[in-house]
Amino acid sequence: MKIRVGFGFDVHQLKDQHPFVVGGVTLDHHKGAYGHSDADVLLHAICDALLGAANLRDIGFHFKNTDDRWKGISSLILLKETVKLLAEKGWQIGNIDAMLCLEAPKINPHIPAMQQNIADAIGISTEDISIKATTNEQMGFIGREEGVVAYAVCLIEKN
Ligand SMILES: Nc1ccn([C@@H]2O[C@H](COP(=O)(O)O)[C@@H](O)[C@H]2O)c(=O)n1
Numbered sequence: 484m485k486i487r488v489g490f491g492f493d494v495h496q497l498k499d500q501h502p503f504v505v506g507g508v509t510l511d512h513h514k515g516a517y518g519h520s521d522a523d524v525l526l527h528a529i530c531d532a533l534l535g536a537a538n539l540r541d542i543g544f545h546f547k548n549t550d551d552r553w554k555g556i557s558s559l560i561l562l563k564e565t566v567k568l569l570a571e572k573g574w575q576i577g578n579i580d581a582m583l584c585l586e587a588p589k590i591n592p593h594i595p596a597m598q599q600n601i602a603d604a605i606g607i608s609t610e611d612i613s614i615k616a617t618t619n620e621q622m623g624f625i626g627r628e629e630g631v632v633a634y635a636v637c638l639i640e641k642n
């Protein structure tokens with residue numbers, strides 16, 4: 484059995500009165516993440532961790548931010564496409580561990596729904612998908628609510 488580890492990072496600007504989609508959940512907040520897609524920072528970090536583990540470049544390589552096909556798209560679709568790219572090379576996903584860094588809103592109440600969205604998209608158990616959150620203790624661009632950051636690691640395996 485071959486196993487590989489992957490790491491992903493993503494950051495998006497926060498803008499007033501913009502939808503805030505994280506892990507496929509639309510959060511009720513006065514600001515939201517801005518990007519070419521739905522700007523789901525958590526799913527983008529997970530896509531990059533998976534692609535990195537399989538040595539398949541990164542999210543922007545496969546889904547260019549100049550391509551109208553991805554304009555406003557749900558990142559759950561990008562995640563499903565990413566899993567297909569891995570499956571074509573024989574990779575299965577072992578587990579994912581992710582960390583969100585944002586001042587507000589509180590993420591904890593939404594974690595089960597995010598885990599379920601990701602589990603449905605990639606076909607593994609919610610038990611193998613960990614999501615955590617921290618503030619940046621009011622420091623820097625995260626502390627000023629100018630941006631949101633996510634990190635993710637994963638294990639993938641094939642026979
Ligand atoms: N956006 C967030 C940030 C944090 N949490 C939860 O609160 C705990 C304390 O956060 P600190 O940054 O003050 O250490 C953190 O461990 C998370 O459980 C959250 O849900 N959403």
Ligand SMILES: C[C@@]1(CO)OP(=O)(O)OP(=O)(O)OC[C@H]1O
Pocket residue numbers: 493494517518519520521522523527542543544546547548549553554561
């Ligand atoms: C997802 C893509 C494609 O719609 O656009 P964004 O939503 O701007 O997100 P980013 O994290 O910059 O990554 C890659 C992009 O090409």
